[in-house]
Amino acid sequence: MLTIPLEKLAFIIIKAREYDVQEAETDEDSGSNPTDDGAADVLEDSADNPTEEELRDAIDGLNEPERVELLALTWVGRGDYSKAEWGEAVREAREAYELKEADDLVETPLLAGYLEEGLAELGYSIGDFEIGRL
Secondary structure, eight states: OOOSOHHHHHHHHHHHHHHHTOEEOSOTTOOOOTTTTTTGGGGEEOTTOOHHHHHHHHHHTSOHHHHHHHHHHHHHHHTSSOGGGHHHHHHHHHHHOOTTHHHHHHTSTTHHHHHHHHHHHHTOOOHHHHTTTO
């Protein structure tokens, strides 16, 4: 049913989780190091934080049919379609697909959760890939 390798999906989900938890910089002039601040700066959205770029690159690295499936999977996870409607979701995603789709997906709140729910609905799991955290 899915043509996107589960390892790629696991990486996208992990990056989407990391991106979802980022927050605005709280102490721009802290001058501390990660040890002193408990590595909390990793959660801050800053110009030099690579999480968003890694997520965009992972999505952009998919070929067009895989990106279409990623969009359809998001819709299934969001509850717009069911497993029985997977073919319809893919057809609709193909029609709605645009080159800027990576931007739209990255900016989708709860993307990681939607993708995980979509995978579960279709009977897939990325649990094996998360053990080593890619």
